[in-house]
Amino acid sequence: MGDSRTDWSGSKLAIIHTTPLTVEPLKSLALAQMPGIEIVNLVDDSILPQLAANGGSIQEVHGRWSEYARIAERLGADCILNACSSIGELCAQVQPELAVPIVRIDEAVAEFAVGAASRIGVAATLATTLEPTQRQLRAKAEQAGKKVELVSVVASTAYSMLLAGDKDGHDNELAETLRRLVSETDVVVLAQASMARVVERFSPQERQRFLTSPELGMKRVAETIAAAVAMKQTK
Numbered sequence: 001m002g003d004s005r006t007d008w009s010g011s012k013l014a015i016i017h018t019t020p021l022t023v024e025p026l027k028s029l030a031l032a033q034m035p036g037i038e039i040v041n042l043v044d045d046s047i048l049p050q051l052a053a054n055g056g057s058i059q060e061v062h063g064r065w066s067e068y069a070r071i072a073e074r075l076g077a078d079c080i081l082n083a084c085s086s087i088g089e090l091c092a093q094v095q096p097e098l099a100v101p102i103v104r105i106d107e108a109v110a111e112f113a114v115g116a117a118s119r120i121g122v123a124a125t126l127a128t129t130l131e132p133t134q135r136q137l138r139a140k141a142e143q144a145g146k147k148v149e150l151v152s153v154v155a156s157t158a159y160s161m162l163l164a165g166d167k168d169g170h171d172n173e174l175a176e177t178l179r180r181l182v183s184e185t186d187v188v189v190l191a192q193a194s195m196a197r198v199v200e201r202f203s204p205q206e207r208q209r210f211l212t213s214p215e216l217g218m219k220r221v222a223e224t225i226a227a228a229v230a231m232k233q234t235k
Contacts, residue, residue: 009036011079011225014072016065018047018084021162022193026083029218034225040075042068048126051086056128058087066094073100079225081105085191085213086129088136101224105217106136109189113211114140114148117186122152123178124191125159125170133191151185153177162194175201182209193217 011034015026023041030039047061054060065087072080080102082091091104110133113120120137124130134150141148155177161169175198182188189211190196196212 007036008034008225009038011229012038012040012075012077013079013081013221013225014040014042014075014077015081015083016068016072017041017043017045018086019043019045019194022083025196026081026193026214026218029214030221033218033222037225040072040077042072044068047084048086048128051128052126056086056131058090058132061087062090062093065090066097069094069098069100069102073098078228079103079221081217081221083193085124085133085193086126088132101228103217103221103224104136105193106133106191106213108216108220109211109213110136110140112216113137113187113189114144114146116211118147119149119151119184119186121181121185121188122150122191123155123174123181123188123195124152125155125162125174125195126192127154127156129191130154133189137189151181153181171198171201174198178202178210182206187211189213 013030017023020043027039030037050061069080077100080100082088082102082104085106088104088106091102095102114137122133130152134152137150155174158170158173161173174195178188187209193214196214199207199210
């Protein structure tokens with residue numbers, strides 16, 4: 001669980017998504033870790049196609065993502081979760097504009113990966129997600145004073161299947177890619193929240209070597225909200 005609190009009914013979490021595929025899984029995860037919390041979902045599924053077309057330039061979407069974050073703040077969110085690793089670097093750029101803390105869903109998993117391994121696999125189904133994830137890992141390694149080797153792969157065929165509505169095809173294709181990658185590395189970071197469910201296809205022992213952002217990211221959200229509430233109570 002993210003925190004020892006049992007009642008989160010007085011808190012509100014806003015989640016900014018770039019695909020509807022992450023809405024229900026992250027909502028369920030948030031409620032499992034923070035029972036009773038109010039959740040607001042803001043979804044813009046035009047962002048990822050735009051990044052695919054412009055080579056991953058997040059500055060083109062900076063303005064409207066910043067506006068979504070301001071909307072979340074006006075709605076009374078205690079924390080904003082950015083659910084998309086492709087635009088995770090916008091969090092640090094937008095945070096100075098807001099009083100509400102923004103959590104990047106993949107930050108906690110990057111910290112954990114760097115602390116746990118030296119040869120890290122990085123898997124994505126979107127090319128636009130791979131580079132930001134690798135930059136995040138390298139930055140965390142530098143902060144920790146540790147040298148890491150990254151082995152990356154993009155399962156673009158799997159993503160095309162997912163867009164076409166073929167979830168089984170996506171999962172099969174991605175599972176094969178992950179099976180190869182995990183044999184070459186100490187741990188494997190899954191760069192997108194939508195990839196997490198594929199880990200269930202592996203044995204319990206194998207699953208321990210896959211690191212997914214939703215669980216650790218939501219735990220960071222719970223810690224952030226708990227800290228913010230505690231600070232308010234001391235004022």
